[in-house]
Amino acid sequence: MPKYVLTRAGGNLGGAAASYALDIAKPDDEIVLTTSDVDGISAVTLKDWIRKGARVCFASYDDAESLRSVFVGAEAVTLISTWLLGEGRRCQARTVIDAAKQCGVKRICYTSFVGAGMQAEREEDVPFLPRDHRVIEAYIYESGLEYNIQRNYLYIDNIPVLFGPSWKICNDRWLSNSHGKAGAYVAREDCGRVLASLLLGRGQPNTVYDVTGPEAITDERIFEWVCSQSGYQGQFVSMTDEGLKKFWLDRGLPSVNSGNSSNLPMKLCIEDLLCCGEMVAKGYMRNTSNAVEELTGQPAIAFQVALLKYRGIFPQP
Numbered sequence: 310m311p312k313y314v315l316t317r318a319g320g321n322l323g324g325a326a327a328s329y330a331l332d333i334a335k336p337d338d339e340i341v342l343t344t345s346d347v348d349g350i351s352a353v354t355l356k357d358w359i360r361k362g363a364r365v366c367f368a369s370y371d372d373a374e375s376l377r378s379v380f381v382g383a384e385a386v387t388l389i390s391t392w393l394l395g396e397g398r399r400c401q402a403r404t405v406i407d408a409a410k411q412c413g414v415k416r417i418c419y420t421s422f423v424g425a426g427m428q429a430e431r432e433e434d435v436p437f438l439p440r441d442h443r444v445i446e447a448y449i450y451e452s453g454l455e456y457n458i459q460r461n462y463l464y465i466d467n468i469p470v471l472f473g474p475s476w477k478i479c480n481d482r483w484l485s486n487s488h489g490k491a492g493a494y495v496a497r498e499d500c501g502r503v504l505a506s507l508l509l510g511r512g513q514p515n516t517v518y519d520v521t522g523p524e525a526i527t528d529e530r531i532f533e534w535v536c537s538q539s540g541y542q543g544q545f546v547s548m549t550d551e552g553l554k555k556f557w558l559d560r561g562l563p564s565v566n567s568g569n570s571s572n573l574p575m576k577l578c579i580e581d582l583l584c585c586g587e588m589v590a591k592g593y594m595r596n597t598s599n600a601v602e603e604l605t606g607q608p609a610i611a612f613q614v615a616l617l618k619y620r621g622i623f624p625q626p
């Protein structure tokens with residue numbers, strides 16, 4: 310009875326992965342779903358997971374003992390990158406990788422990010438967002454654990470959730486630094502399904518997958534489509550990196566993650582925000598892959614379909 314441990318099942322990506330893992334698991338697979346906040350899982354979800362045969366327990370990336378207690382005897386475990394940036398995130402990842410190694414886990418499945426595989430002499434030469442992922446991937450390779458790594462492209466979900474709310478504040482404009490280039494944004498749900506497939510052994514051992522949407526699209530095209538859905542009369546404005554940085558600095562956005570964005574007009578720090586545009590502008594996301602279809606049997610979700618579930622939060626006229 311192979312045991313698979315899906316950590317962070319309470320998050321967006323982890324939740325999608327949990328649901329898909331329970332759909333595709335074989336009858337004798339043991340699925341353990343962990344969360345750092347068992348009380349935060351809705352009663353309906355918890356009931357559904359248990360009905361489908363999962364065991365649900367507490368584990369936190371900040372608590373090595375909690376991880377070891379669930380990793381013992383596991384064939385494979387997941388490591389979903391956290392929201393912390395820099396040393397905090399790297400430290401959490403090391404805790405998970407070390408715990409997996411100490412427990413004799415065979416394989417680790419990590420959700421990395423596009424660009425993490427780039428060669429660079431100095432860390433500063435790597436764009437801001439893939440930096441931590443590059444270091445964490447290196448730690449996985451050094452660990453000697455078998456691995457599956459998925460390098461997710463930027464989620465299409467970021468646009469309504471993180472960027473959309475700022476358009477009103479910017480006088481009904483999307484201020485973008487992607488410089489007219491196209492990127493193959495991916496649905497976060499597809500990333501979750503890919504993770505579940507990898508966890509349950511549907512990938513090739515020691516393989517890295519780029520997880521992309523089905524086509525490269527410009528931010529302007531996405532913006533026009535969102536406006537066409539709600540009737541919102543917005544303007545798409547292309548800006549330089551410096552211009553965009555100054556705009557947001559003047560409005561109090563912190564340069565690096567302050568840990569609390571609840572009072573801010575934009576839920577990203579400046580480095581994060583600028584790098585989203587940079588990843589598209591510099592062509593990191595121009596190519597598509599067939600990883601979603603190869604690993605899940607379903608084509609990658611089109612951006613319009615992925616965005617429809619956010620219709621209720623599209624900016625309104």
Ligand SMILES: NC(=O)c1ccc[n+]([C@@H]2O[C@H](COP(=O)([O-])OP(=O)(O)OC[C@H]3O[C@@H](n4cnc5c(N)ncnc54)[C@H](OP(=O)(O)O)[C@@H]3O)[C@@H](O)[C@H]2O)c1
Pocket residue numbers: 316317318319320321322323343344345346349368369370371389390391392422461462463464467
């Ligand atoms: N590619 C992109 O465009 C993009 C954009 C944004 C973020 N990301 C990355 O993708 C990751 C997944 O995104 P998401 O939307 O699924 O994140 P999310 O749901 O917003 O993440 C929140 C979850 O993090 C988990 N968590 C918090 N503290 C934890 C701890 N100490 N130990 C273990 N888990 C902890 C919790 O899961 P439990 O309740 O299960 O513990 C919580 O529900 C993010 O963390 C970030 O690294 C990528």
